[in-house]
Amino acid sequence: MVIEKSKLVDFHDLQEQRVYEARIEFSYNYAGQEYLGKTPALAGFRLVPAFGFQAELARKYKVGDRVQAHVHPSSPEIAYLEVAPMDKISVFGGPLITIIAVLYYFYFGSMPWL
Secondary structure, eight states: OEEEEEEEEEEEOTTOOEEEEEEEEEEEEETTEEEEEOOSEEOOOOSSOOHHHHHHHHHHSOTTOBOOOEEOSSOTTOEESEEOOOOHHHHHHHHHHHHHHHHHHHHHSOOTTO
């Protein structure tokens, strides 16, 4: 498995928020078939963007590097290089916001922001 492309892209999304994204492509062979992977890291939902993590990915995986990829055995076109670290703010913040909204609804009888 070899890194074919690796760069850090800086752009604005549809909400005009600045976004940094590591665009990394790697070639790999699974069961005699050649594939091109474009998922450097599996990551869940994040309340706060992980700019530092994206930059770290681009620094870590350089073109020509030989890497170990994790391939889905029943869908070998799905592969990734690593799992992103868990975002504690999203893990605890999401449920906390939901609990506060529900309590607000039961206390005041409505959610004016909806």
